[in-house]
Amino acid sequence: MDILEVPLYNKSHFKFLEMGLVWYNRTQRAISGKCEYLHDPRNNVIMEVQLYKMMSNEYRFFPLTFKANECAEYKKNSFGIKTMLSRSSNMDPCNLRGGFLYTVDKMIPDVSTFPPHLPLGSYKLVIRFLFHSDFQAQGDIYLRIVDKPIEWKKLPSLKRPHKGNN
Template identity: 35%
Template sequence: MFLFSGALCFPQFYQDDYDVKIERVELARYNTSYLKDVKFQYTFYNRTQKVLNASGHLLVDVGRDATVTVQFYKFASNEYRFFPVAFDANACHEVAHNTFNLGVMLKNTSNITPCHMKKGLYYIRNLAFNDFSHLPPHFLRGQFKMDAEAHVSSASLFEIHFYVTVSDKPPKWNKKQ
């Protein structure tokens, strides 16, 4: 089982052997003691590109103690089954170190700064997941469900489910002259 705890501290990955297609993203639940007026949508931006739009009012101050727990499930025998890849990560640390290119994606599309979030309105606008080159190389192919749950201290803030398909990149066609 691949179980990571604490900071990921991975080197900056680069992979070019697989593509990821995000089928859908859904907000499974959120804690009304910490968030209100939450809106969440994964929709088409144009004919070919889907984007994530989300907003909500944070009711408490969140500091450097926010963590994210991620668990993978693999689609097999017509259902998502437990897959032994899971990790806990400090949100502030991982965004500051731009793990999986998260820091750049959030900086360009939102006002979220996980290291010091005060009460107020936070949003993500038109976040397109289209660069998967910063993910770990040699990941298994198939359909997966990824559950990401955000925590502050011992309380859960929200849980998001990503449904994705990991497939080989098409072969490169080099035209010989």
């Protein structure tokens, strides 16, 4: 992940909303942030997810898009979101309440739960959050999918050398 930003949010839904990336260690970045709802959305938050791929020096439509209820996906642990939120946050998307400070502290996405075989390159992930059909917030994540270093591909074989019958 290179950049995480919240370019806009509905101030009639949130008292405040802050999200960003922090360094977890020398090589890994993590998501941190906080927010406070002004009303009780409970489990009525819908996510609209759209992925764009960098091609010809601009982000173009990529055929990975979906719309889902946040609580339903949390219960199914889609993309490992339940595991990640339970480890690093006090947020329960099935019971969101107003007047309560929600925090996310150094949440590291589990890339093993993401779709396999995405082409290498730079991407922009746009997630829009809706309360029924009313806009709440938008998060933009800029990320890169890179190949493993060459050294990782040249790992020694686990096969034992052939032993003679001497």
